[in-house]
Amino acid sequence: MRRWLPFEWIAALRFLAEGRMQTGFILGGIAIGVAVIVFMSAMLSGLQANFIKRVLTSQPQIQLIPPDEVARPLRGGPHEIEAAIVQRPSQRILSIDQWRTIREAMTARADVVTVSPSVSGAGLAVRGSAGRSVTLTGIEPEHYFRIVRVPDYIVQGETRLGTDDILIGTELANDLGVTLGDRMHVTTAQGGDRVLTIRGIFDLGNKGANQRSTFVALRTAQSLFNLIGGVTSIDMTVKDIYAAETIAREISASLPVQADSWIKTNAQFFTAVRAQQNSNTLIRLFVGLSVAFGIAAVLIVSVIQRSKDIGILRAMGARKGQILRVFLIQGGVLGFFGSLVGSAMGAGALVLWHSVARQADGSELFPLILSPGLFVVATLIATVTGVGAGTAPALRAAGLDPVEAIRG
Amino acid sequence: MADVIRLEGICKSYNVGLPTETEVLHGIDLALHEGEFVALMGPSGSGKSTLLNIVGLLDRPTSGTLFINGEDTTELGDAAITTLRGRAIGFVFQYHYLISAFTAHENVVMPMLLDRGHPDAAMERRADELLDWVGLSRWRDHKATNISGGQQQRVAIARALAMDPSLVLADEPTGNLDSVSADAVFELMRRINRDRGTSFLIVTHNLDLAQRCDRIVEVVDGRISGRVIPTLDAR
Ligand SMILES: Nc1ncnc2c1ncn2[C@@H]1O[C@H](COP(=O)(O)OP(=O)(O)OP(=O)(O)O)[C@@H](O)[C@H]1O
Ligand SMILES: [Mg+2]
Numbered sequence: 001m002r003r004w005l006p007f008e009w010i011a012a013l014r015f016l017a018e019g020r021m022q023t024g025f026i027l028g029g030i031a032i033g034v035a036v037i038v039f040m041s042a043m044l045s046g047l048q049a050n051f052i053k054r055v056l057t058s059q060p061q062i063q064l065i066p067p068d069e070v071a072r073p074l075r076g077g078p079h080e081i082e083a084a085i086v087q088r089p090s091q092r093i094l095s096i097d098q099w100r101t102i103r104e105a106m107t108a109r110a111d112v113v114t115v116s117p118s119v120s121g122a123g124l125a126v127r128g129s130a131g132r133s134v135t136l137t138g139i140e141p142e143h144y145f146r147i148v149r150v151p152d153y154i155v156q157g158e159t160r161l162g163t164d165d166i167l168i169g170t171e172l173a174n175d176l177g178v179t180l181g182d183r184m185h186v187t188t189a190q191g192g193d194r195v196l197t198i199r200g201i202f203d204l205g206n207k208g209a210n211q212r213s214t215f216v217a218l219r220t221a222q223s224l225f226n227l228i229g230g231v232t233s234i235d236m237t238v239k240d241i242y243a244a245e246t247i248a249r250e251i252s253a254s255l256p257v258q259a260d261s262w263i264k265t266n267a268q269f270f271t272a273v274r275a276q277q278n279s280n281t282l283i284r285l286f287v288g289l290s291v292a293f294g295i296a297a298v299l300i301v302s303v304i305q306r307s308k309d310i311g312i313l314r315a316m317g318a319r320k321g322q323i324l325r326v327f328l329i330q331g332g333v334l335g336f337f338g339s340l341v342g343s344a345m346g347a348g349a350l351v352l353w354h355s356v357a358r359q360a361d362g363s364e365l366f367p368l369i370l371s372p373g374l375f376v377v378a379t380l381i382a383t384v385t386g387v388g389a390g391t392a393p394a395l396r397a398a399g400l401d402p403v404e405a406i407r408g
Numbered sequence: 409m410a411d412v413i414r415l416e417g418i419c420k421s422y423n424v425g426l427p428t429e430t431e432v433l434h435g436i437d438l439a440l441h442e443g444e445f446v447a448l449m450g451p452s453g454s455g456k457s458t459l460l461n462i463v464g465l466l467d468r469p470t471s472g473t474l475f476i477n478g479e480d481t482t483e484l485g486d487a488a489i490t491t492l493r494g495r496a497i498g499f500v501f502q503y504h505y506l507i508s509a510f511t512a513h514e515n516v517v518m519p520m521l522l523d524r525g526h527p528d529a530a531m532e533r534r535a536d537e538l539l540d541w542v543g544l545s546r547w548r549d550h551k552a553t554n555i556s557g558g559q560q561q562r563v564a565i566a567r568a569l570a571m572d573p574s575l576v577l578a579d580e581p582t583g584n585l586d587s588v589s590a591d592a593v594f595e596l597m598r599r600i601n602r603d604r605g606t607s608f609l610i611v612t613h614n615l616d617l618a619q620r621c622d623r624i625v626e627v628v629d630g631r632i633s634g635r636v637i638p639t640l641d642a643r
Contacts, residue, residue, distance in 0.1 A: 003528065007521045011509075018509040309507045315466060316519040317494015317571070319487060402466050406501060407457075 008322055011313075012329035019302055023334070026298040030338025030382065031345055033291040037284050038346030038378055043353070044280055046366035048273055052241070053367075055266055057149045058204065060116070060235030061244045063265075064102065064257040066094040093121050093190065095230025097256055103234055105255070111239050111247055116143035117231040119221040123192070125168075125214065126185040127176040134172065134214045136186065138221020147235050150202055150215060156180050157200035161217045166196040169210030170203045186216075192224030288381070292389040295334055299327055299393035303400075310397050311405025324398040331390020332383050339382030343375045410478065412575045412607045413463055414439040418472035420458055420630075432458050433630045435472065440575065443605045445598065447618035449637070450627035456611045457579055459627065463609065464577045465493040477574055494523050498568025498606075500578035505560040506552035512563045513539060513548045519570040531570075538566040542596060558589030565596055569606065576600075578610045582617065594620070 005013075016023045096102065099117060106115045119138040124131055141161050145151055150167065151159045157180045159167060166186070168178075178184055180198055187193045196216065204210055222228050234257075238244050244261035251259040263270060303310070310323055347370055357365040420433040432455045440446055448456050461467040462474065465481065474481045476496055484492065498519075506515045516535035521527055539545050542562040547555050552563065561581060568576045578597070582590035594617050601608055610621065618624050624637040 003526070005527075006525050007527075010521070010527070014509040308503075309509070312499075312501070312507060313518070313522065314490075315464070315493070315499045315501075316567070317490055317522045319490050319522075322522065403461050406466075 007318075008325040008329055011326045012333060015302065015306065015326070016330055016333060019305075022298050022302065026294055026334055027338045027341065029294045030291050030334060030386075031342035033287045034339040034342025034378055034382055035345035035349060036287055038343055038374060039349050039353075040280055040283065041374055042346070042350050042369055042371075043366055044276060046369045049369060050364075050366050051269060054205075055262060055269075056237075056241060057152070058209075059262055059265070060147050061238050061241055061262045062112075062236045062248050062251070063260050064096065064106075064234040064236070064251065064255075065232065065260070066096050067256060067258045093225050093227060093232060095227055095232065096234065099231050099234060102255055102257060106234065106236060106251075109247075111243065112236050113239055114143060114146045114235075114237045116140060116147055116235045117218065117233070118144060118235060119218060119225055119227055119230070119232045121188060121190075121221075121225045121232065123186050123188040123214075123224065125172065125176060126187065127178050127182070130176050132172060132175055132211070134168075134186075135212045136188070136214050136216055136221055136224060138216050138218040138224075140218050141215075144215075144235065147237050150204075153202040153204050154200050155203050157198070159200050161199065161215065161220075163217050163220050164194070164196055165199040165217065165220075167200045167202060167215040168198055169213055170201055171207055171210035172212070172214070173198070173201050175211065186224065188224045188226075190224070190226040192226060194220065194224060196220070288385055291335075291338075291382070292385050295331055295386055295389035296392055298334075299331060299390050300396065302330070303327065303393045303397045306397075307400055307405045310400050311402040314400070314402035315406065320398040323400075324394045327394035327397050328387050328390045331386040331388070331394070333386070335382040335384070335386020335389075336379060338386070339379040342382070343378055346378075347375075410442050411439045411475065412442050412444070412477060413609075414475040415463070416473045416475075418459070418462060418469045418474065420455070420462060420467070421470045424470065431470075431630065433462075433469070436627075436630075436632060438625065438632060440607050440609060442574070443601065443607055445601045445608045445622045446610070447621040447624045448609060448611045448627060449613070449615075449618055449624055450633075454627045455630040456627050460577050460579050460609065460611055463575075464497050464499060465489050491523075494519060495571050496573050496575065498571065498573040498576040500561065500564050500568050500576065500581045502580040502583045505557070505564045506567070508551065508553045510552060511549050512544060512552055512555065515552055515563055516567045516570055519567060523571060535566075535570065538569055539563070541569075541600075542566045556589070558585050558592060561585065561589070561593050562596060565593070565600070569600065569604070573606065575607045575609065578608065580611050580613065582612065582614065590614070590617070 103115055103117060106112050116139065121136060123134055123136040125134045141159060145159065155170060161167070173179065176184065178198055180201060182198050183195050184198065186196055204213065222230065238247055245263040248259035248261035248264070251257065313323065350368065350370065354364065354366070354368045359365050415436050415438045418433055418436040419431060421429055421431045423429045436459060448460070450456050458467070462469050476492065481489065481492070507518065510518065513535050516538050517527060517531050520531035520534065524531070536545070536548070539548055542565055544559060544562055547559060552560060582593050585593060597608055597610070598620065600606055612618050619640045621639055624639060626633040626635050626637060
């Protein structure tokens with residue numbers, strides 16, 4: 001006997017060790033349950049983190065654009081409507097009113113990190129007989145690249161943008177048959193027409209984006225869209241990405257702009273995440289419950305098997321509380337060791353799956369996030385669950401009538 | 409001589425308040441002197457085990473008073489009863505002798521461990537002495553179930569002595585043993601009684617063994633019969 005252990009621990013561990021088969025099977029059951037939970041949780045948070053990272057390096061967290069133009073019925077006098085049919089106006093390329101003032105106000109905010117004005121619209125890229133419609137985005141590189149990390153995705157050339165330069169995607173380069181240093185014609189519906197030199201080619205990891213996205217200097221875009229001195233949007237990043245929506249609402253309410261946060265523009269994603277989390281929680285709950293029932297069942301059987309031992313212990317002076325704790329400890333120990341094994345199994349499965357499951361392009365499907373917190377929480381919850389599951393058997397053991405237990 | 413136990417008007421009914429209520433013990437008066445070795449005999453179903461369980465504080469009488477070492481136990485709460493049971497009384501049972509998850513030595517340590525909470529060197533030494541006393545030192549570290557029935561019962565006797573109780577209660581301690589082992593176990597208890605002065609109350613169906621006790625008490629239909637059965641060496 002270990003001198004430093006109290007009676008309850010000695011008896012609990014001895015009983016578990018003696019019932020080797022039962023202990024082994026229930027440990028296996030707990031371990032599998034915990035492994036499933038750990039695996040699912042880690043993978044889900046990995047996928048989520050991956051998505052958020054991708055979104056946040058390819059989109060502004062808040063985008064300010066001119067408010068929607070709203071059509072109102074024409075009125076002659078107070079009660080007389082001249083034209084009753086209201087048509088929604090086509091949204092022209094519009095500059096943000098007073099954008100320099102707004103930019104300054106944004107830069108002054110403590111919760112905003114980067115502010116980057118830009119002009120974007122549709123254009124046509126022509127080279128020889130080939131033409132493609134593209135989205136032209138005019139930017140201030142030193143600001144914009146802090147929001148969308150185009151330099152990280154450059155596969156050829158550089159990102160320095162002079163007034164006659166353009167950055168295009170790999171797909172567009174293929175489609176038009178152009179390479180670095182080539183020149184191409186860019187025209188717009190607003191009458192803009194310029195010849196630009198290809199300075200860099202990027203791969204944003206998305207075919208559509210590589211076909212349509214192009215970047216030019218802010219001044220170049222302003223002239224192409226006939227919008228000298230104006231900008232169509234102000235892109236921003238904020239300190240706390242999850243506060244983006246609150247900040248956006250605040251800005252919309254106080255300034256004559258429409259502010260959209262990444263949370264709103266990716267609402268679908270968040271709905272999906274929430275649905276995932278809900279089903280994940282549900283699965284965890286049921287796995288946890290079935291583990292708890294398993295522990296309780298095994299301990300109940302153990303109480304019945306040991307009722308004579310319990311009776312003898314009581315006859316020898318064991319108090320009810322001592323017997324109670326012997327079985328609570330067994331529940332806790334099962335939960336604890338089961339979750340240790342389960343955490344290891346879950347982590348192992350995660351590492352394996354991480355190395356096997358790949359995206360189409362061979363990059364990882366999800367980042368491997370093995371946060372110690374997850375394991376600590378899993379172990380803690382499993383231990384508490386074990387003690388909880390041990391309650392009914394423990395009460396039954398403590399309540400055993402020693403006379404009944406000993407007879408025959 | 410002082411009484412180790414004294415029973416006054418002990419009655420015991422089962423299924424109290426139910427239609428099946430039956431009184432099993434009908435007013436038992438009995439006293440055991442310090443150092444006395446008493447046999448309890450009687451036909452099956454007469455209430456011997458019921459009486460022993462009441463004396464051993466495992467069960468409570470429906471009415472009547474039980475004194476242990478002069479102390480009235482009627483008003484004692486559950487916890488106090490448990491503590492008194494652990495310290496004043498040792499048990500030896502017929503069927504389930506030892507706790508199988510533990511070794512012989514650990515079984516003997518158990519009553520002291522239950523009383524004090526943590527194991528210590530003193531209780532381990534005492535358990536060794538007791539095992540030596542019953543002649544089982546070499547089985548010390550054997551699992552309780554890996555030794556013979558007679559040996560198990562001797563370990564159980566050592567265990568019953570662990571807290572140095574004033575009284576050992578034994579319910580048919582030799583009922584499951586062959587006559588040679590039964591004799592050895594009985595003689596061991598007799599020797600302990602002589603050497604240490606521990607009182608014994610032993611239920612037995614074996615008249616030969618009973619006659620080697622100091623006194624025989626007969627229970628018939630829940631009453632002490634009062635019949636005098638002579639013993640071999642009545643003192
Ligand atoms: N829990 C109980 N509920 C109802 N009746 C009981 C209970 N325990 C014992 N009895 C009854 O009490 C009576 C006495 O039983 P007890 O076990 O004390 O007899 P005994 O003298 O020890 O018999 P044996 O020699 O067979 O061991 C019996 O009629 C028995 O059926
Ligand atoms: Mg009996």
